[in-house]
Amino acid sequence: MDTKQRIMDEALTLFSEKGYANVFVENIAERVGIKAPSIYKHYKSKQAIFDAIIEEMNRRFLEEAGALQINGADASADAEIYKNISEEQLIVIGNNLFLYFLHDDYTRRFRKMLTIEQFHDKKLADLYMKQYVDDPLSYQGMLLGLMVSAGVLLAENVEIMTLHFYAPIYMLLTMCDRDPEREDEALKTLEAHIRQFNRLYAGNNGGK
Amino acid sequence: MDTKQRIMDEALTLFSEKGYANVFVENIAERVGIKAPSIYKHYKSKQAIFDAIIEEMNRRFLEEAGALQINGADASADAEIYKNISEEQLIVIGNNLFLYFLHDDYTRRFRKMLTIEQFHDKKLADLYMKQYVDDPLSYQGMLLGLMVSAGVLLAENVEIMTLHFYAPIYMLLTMCDRDPEREDEALKTLEAHIRQFNRLYAGNNGGK
DNA sequence: GTCTATAAGAAGATAGAC
DNA sequence: GTCTATCTTCTTATAGAC
Numbered sequence: 001m002d003t004k005q006r007i008m009d010e011a012l013t014l015f016s017e018k019g020y021a022n023v024f025v026e027n028i029a030e031r032v033g034i035k036a037p038s039i040y041k042h043y044k045s046k047q048a049i050f051d052a053i054i055e056e057m058n059r060r061f062l063e064e065a066g067a068l069q070i071n072g073a074d075a076s077a078d079a080e081i082y083k084n085i086s087e088e089q090l091i092v093i094g095n096n097l098f099l100y101f102l103h104d105d106y107t108r109r110f111r112k113m114l115t116i117e118q119f120h121d122k123k124l125a126d127l128y129m130k131q132y133v134d135d136p137l138s139y140q141g142m143l144l145g146l147m148v149s150a151g152v153l154l155a156e157n158v159e160i161m162t163l164h165f166y167a168p169i170y171m172l173l174t175m176c177d178r179d180p181e182r183e184d185e186a187l188k189t190l191e192a193h194i195r196q197f198n199r200l201y202a203g204n205n206g207g208k
Numbered sequence: 209m210d211t212k213q214r215i216m217d218e219a220l221t222l223f224s225e226k227g228y229a230n231v232f233v234e235n236i237a238e239r240v241g242i243k244a245p246s247i248y249k250h251y252k253s254k255q256a257i258f259d260a261i262i263e264e265m266n267r268r269f270l271e272e273a274g275a276l277q278i279n280g281a282d283a284s285a286d287a288e289i290y291k292n293i294s295e296e297q298l299i300v301i302g303n304n305l306f307l308y309f310l311h312d313d314y315t316r317r318f319r320k321m322l323t324i325e326q327f328h329d330k331k332l333a334d335l336y337m338k339q340y341v342d343d344p345l346s347y348q349g350m351l352l353g354l355m356v357s358a359g360v361l362l363a364e365n366v367e368i369m370t371l372h373f374y375a376p377i378y379m380l381l382t383m384c385d386r387d388p389e390r391e392d393e394a395l396k397t398l399e400a401h402i403r404q405f406n407r408l409y410a411g412n413n414g415g416k
Numbered sequence: 417g418t419c420t421a422t423a424a425g426a427a428g429a430t431a432g433a434c
Numbered sequence: 435g436t437c438t439a440t441c442t443t444c445t446t447a448t449a450g451a452c
Binding site for chain 3: 003034035037038041042
């Protein structure tokens with residue numbers, strides 16, 4: 001990895017742990033193994049490193065969203081799959097979503113950084129909301145809507161059903177961000193949540 | 209309000225908006241209407257102001273918890289009330305919890321400050337988790353457990369049922385913290401959530 | 417592109433008069 | 435308890451040699 005990339009990477013790690021203001025250019029340089037002034041040959045300021053991280057994040061998110069099914073880009077293509085989904089498959093979907101958000105290194109550090117910096121800049125708050133609230137609700141709402149259409153699930157209000165599916169996942173995620181030692185507990189709770197969700201909303205095939 | 213108290217109050221407001229590191233002693237002094245050095249006659253350092261806020265918060269929380277039913281202190285005393293609860297009363301409970309968390313000025317500012325500072329200090333992360341995840345789940349779990357005992361609600365797993373009740377409230381709260389303009393939307397979603405929750409878990413009296 | 421030296425300025429905190 | 439003046443330290447950023 002080239003130096004410019006490594007600066008951004010180490011900066012993201014530090015920003016996600018201590019927040020932008022508590023990280024000094026010297027800290028970043030140390031990690032990269034160079035002296036602070038050398039940083040300025042790659043970025044014109046500390047803020048420019050931060051901005052580059054945001055841009056890189058947007059790039060990655062768009063790139064990976066399709067593959068990982070986090071926004072609505074290719075939901076209709078997956079329609080057939082979700083028409084005959086089982087409880088176990090629903091658990092796999094929930095687990096994949098949760099573990100991707102939790103373990104993807106870039107995503108995890110970026111989410112923590114956004115959490116810290118979100119009130120500092122309205123644009124970051126908006127990005128946080130889009131990334132971790134609105135987009136997941138929108139995409140999952142589409143998937144669950146397909147399952148309702150197919151009779152796999154039953155619900156009068158798909159939006160609320162989606163909230164019932166995703167809100168616990170979101171809450172467990174914020175829990176693990178704060179205390180990674182609770183990941184095992186969170187995974188057990190997640191599975192129990194999805195099983196109960198499926199039981200509550202099971203349609204014509206009982207989710208089997 | 210005496211000056212010492214006003215310093216703490218204005219500091220909390222600023223910390224909740226910009227984070228500890230982005231607030232300068234001079235900013236706090238300005239709001240209070242004194243000069244920065246005068247602050248040091250009341251607190252020995254900027255950090256001491258922050259620490260005083262945390263202490264004050266702990267004091268308030270203990271004091272108000274009983275009255276507002278956020279921890280388990282007096283749950284058993286309320287047992288009778290919850291044995292004959294209706295859907296409308298369940299909505300009132302959810303609304304009160306949500307609006308208290310959202311509108312109580314001290315609570316709101318403190319939660320935003322904790323959100324920003326939580327990764328800076330493990331103790332703050334623990335406090336956040338206790339305050340906004342574990343304690344609410346514990347107390348509401350007790351209440352919902354009483355309703356299950358009374359047959360008002362039906363559930364094999366009360367813990368998960370409680371997660372289904374509270375996680376959407378938590379998520380809507382984090383949404384409103386980031387974008388207060390979405391409060392109306394959140395309140396409508398909250399009511400729809402609780403109605404659907406009640407329908408899903410309704411027991412022997414259908415929640416009526 | 418990396419270094420050393422250093423400028424420029426910000427921010428926390430103290431001294432001492434009133 | 436509040437003020438003005440000031441100290442000290444820290445941090446970003448630049449200059450210029452290699």
